[in-house]
Amino acid sequence: MTNITLKQLRYFDALARHGHFGRAADACAISQPAISMRIKELEEELGTPLVERGARQVRLTAFGEDFVTKAREILRAVDELGDLARASQGRIAGRLRIGVIPTIAPYLLPRIVGRLSALHAGLDIHVRESLTSKLLTELHDGKLDTAIVALPVSEPALTEVALFDESFVLVRPGADRDKPVPDRDGLREMRLLLLEEGHCFRDQALSFCNIQSAMPRETLDGSSLSTLVQMVGSGIGVTLIPEMAVPVETRATDVDIARFGAPEPKRTIGMIWRKSSPLAPQLREISEVVRDVARLARTVAA
Amino acid sequence: MTNITLKQLRYFDALARHGHFGRAADACAISQPAISMRIKELEEELGTPLVERGARQVRLTAFGEDFVTKAREILRAVDELGDLARASQGRIAGRLRIGVIPTIAPYLLPRIVGRLSALHAGLDIHVRESLTSKLLTELHDGKLDTAIVALPVSEPALTEVALFDESFVLVRPGADRDKPVPDRDGLREMRLLLLEEGHCFRDQALSFCNIQSAMPRETLDGSSLSTLVQMVGSGIGVTLIPEMAVPVETRATDVDIARFGAPEPKRTIGMIWRKSSPLAPQLREISEVVRDVARLARTVAA
DNA sequence: CGGGGCGATAATTTGGGGTTATGACAAACA
DNA sequence: TGTTTGTCATAACCCCAAATTATCGCCCCG
Numbered sequence: 001m002t003n004i005t006l007k008q009l010r011y012f013d014a015l016a017r018h019g020h021f022g023r024a025a026d027a028c029a030i031s032q033p034a035i036s037m038r039i040k041e042l043e044e045e046l047g048t049p050l051v052e053r054g055a056r057q058v059r060l061t062a063f064g065e066d067f068v069t070k071a072r073e074i075l076r077a078v079d080e081l082g083d084l085a086r087a088s089q090g091r092i093a094g095r096l097r098i099g100v101i102p103t104i105a106p107y108l109l110p111r112i113v114g115r116l117s118a119l120h121a122g123l124d125i126h127v128r129e130s131l132t133s134k135l136l137t138e139l140h141d142g143k144l145d146t147a148i149v150a151l152p153v154s155e156p157a158l159t160e161v162a163l164f165d166e167s168f169v170l171v172r173p174g175a176d177r178d179k180p181v182p183d184r185d186g187l188r189e190m191r192l193l194l195l196e197e198g199h200c201f202r203d204q205a206l207s208f209c210n211i212q213s214a215m216p217r218e219t220l221d222g223s224s225l226s227t228l229v230q231m232v233g234s235g236i237g238v239t240l241i242p243e244m245a246v247p248v249e250t251r252a253t254d255v256d257i258a259r260f261g262a263p264e265p266k267r268t269i270g271m272i273w274r275k276s277s278p279l280a281p282q283l284r285e286i287s288e289v290v291r292d293v294a295r296l297a298r299t300v301a302a
Numbered sequence: 303m304t305n306i307t308l309k310q311l312r313y314f315d316a317l318a319r320h321g322h323f324g325r326a327a328d329a330c331a332i333s334q335p336a337i338s339m340r341i342k343e344l345e346e347e348l349g350t351p352l353v354e355r356g357a358r359q360v361r362l363t364a365f366g367e368d369f370v371t372k373a374r375e376i377l378r379a380v381d382e383l384g385d386l387a388r389a390s391q392g393r394i395a396g397r398l399r400i401g402v403i404p405t406i407a408p409y410l411l412p413r414i415v416g417r418l419s420a421l422h423a424g425l426d427i428h429v430r431e432s433l434t435s436k437l438l439t440e441l442h443d444g445k446l447d448t449a450i451v452a453l454p455v456s457e458p459a460l461t462e463v464a465l466f467d468e469s470f471v472l473v474r475p476g477a478d479r480d481k482p483v484p485d486r487d488g489l490r491e492m493r494l495l496l497l498e499e500g501h502c503f504r505d506q507a508l509s510f511c512n513i514q515s516a517m518p519r520e521t522l523d524g525s526s527l528s529t530l531v532q533m534v535g536s537g538i539g540v541t542l543i544p545e546m547a548v549p550v551e552t553r554a555t556d557v558d559i560a561r562f563g564a565p566e567p568k569r570t571i572g573m574i575w576r577k578s579s580p581l582a583p584q585l586r587e588i589s590e591v592v593r594d595v596a597r598l599a600r601t602v603a604a
Numbered sequence: 605c606g607g608g609g610c611g612a613t614a615a616t617t618t619g620g621g622g623t624t625a626t627g628a629c630a631a632a633c634a
Numbered sequence: 635t636g637t638t639t640g641t642c643a644t645a646a647c648c649c650c651a652a653a654t655t656a657t658c659g660c661c662c663c664g
Contacts, residue, residue, distance in 0.1 A: 335642085
């Protein structure tokens, strides 16, 4: 393990440049004895002289020549470290790992990624679609920088900002078009198709109907909103979907979309990140962008 | 002009390695506050955080990851400055860190160390025995000056010189002494004991028998050639060992050693070092010595 | 031989970088 | 829900490394 310091290298670089202790010292804004001592010390550590102190001039030894080129490479590399910092500083750039729940991802993510990429050229976005519980774990483990989930998550270590509220709408077979829209109690009597266990959207829908999740119910579970809507289209039952999913999911299926009267079921979608994350300022800024994108997406949908 | 110091980089390297301020401080033989302060200072100079301080763990930021690789390059370059000094004096002296694979080390290393120490009084030899993959990593990281492994390694940044070829011989229970020597196909039918995954010698033996490593095979894996030979002695199966290992490993066990007919299995042992190493000329000279030593060892064995 | 330029050495000061002790806070625990 | 524990930050202090100024020694030159 060497004890060479960057100061020694800087002084030696200056000395090699000027061929003169006094002027090198000036260049380094130090006194002449200081540089003399540092160079001597460096030579002792290396066990070999670097400069030949002539009567009227100092000249590098052969080894000193080799040494100074290597030393300059190092000094340059160190200076570039500062640039590296400046390059990646402040601005939104580099890798951003974002997790989104499956009942949001297909409808919002393409727009988010598009907008963010357009706004921030140097941004390298990695997307992960997964259930809330898994997203939270990955957030904690540092596998994700942020996530978009339904609030609240109520984790003290996480910051959560609300993005928007979204209503749930009823999806029923096209044939039911003219029937009155059921209320939450009426809904409980119908054959309600839901996502499988683990999706927060399932719990949110159940809670609207005042049904205990644990209660054994005869429901047919679909694995994606698409599947659910397809099944509704074949007359198997009814389902709820977030309104943002309406344009995409009901495009090619004969189903009827009906809004509920008050109290309208809805959930709050938000963005979360670790309070300790150094990206926090950037993430807050990003959350503004996401909110904009979402508002746009929802006005288009409505 | 940056004020970054090598100490800061060394400490940060340690912190990145350990992911823990306290342990990193231990590794640097300083107190925990010292490293905390230095890292904080570094972050202030860079104007950007390097690590995310979680309650239970310290994690590098994306920028920290970039930074640490650059920093390590610099630290290695600085360490090489010391080598440069020694090399420029022409002599072979100072610290020499040499890595050797486990299927070579016991049979060759004592002689190598003995000879080199005798030839070069000022030489301080450090030996490391490990698998090829680990040796290559340590070579790149500047933890080793050179390594003796099976060629080829085909790394563009490394110089490789061949030292010698060594044949593999069959080790079978003493009772099989009078049976004919199997060929590579016959070998496939026998119960072949091999080193565990990761040893290059395992792969070399398998490739001789034309067996895919991935292929699920019923083999009993030993962790050293000694163990393998002992197991063969108890009649469990057969194995291959490099001929250099014969005198040491078969001394006290009732086993039969048989050479294969053509095509005889063999491998090439060579010495490797970083092309950028300032010790390159000395290492080449050392490789001549090692080659001599190996030739001597093998004629004794034969 | 005396003077001036230059680097080395000596004596002294100062602050960077270390230490120990302690605080703050989140996570784990009971 | 307190309590304990692990972990990093902060505070107060200390010391030696590395400056500074002053001076010396030396060689070349006039």
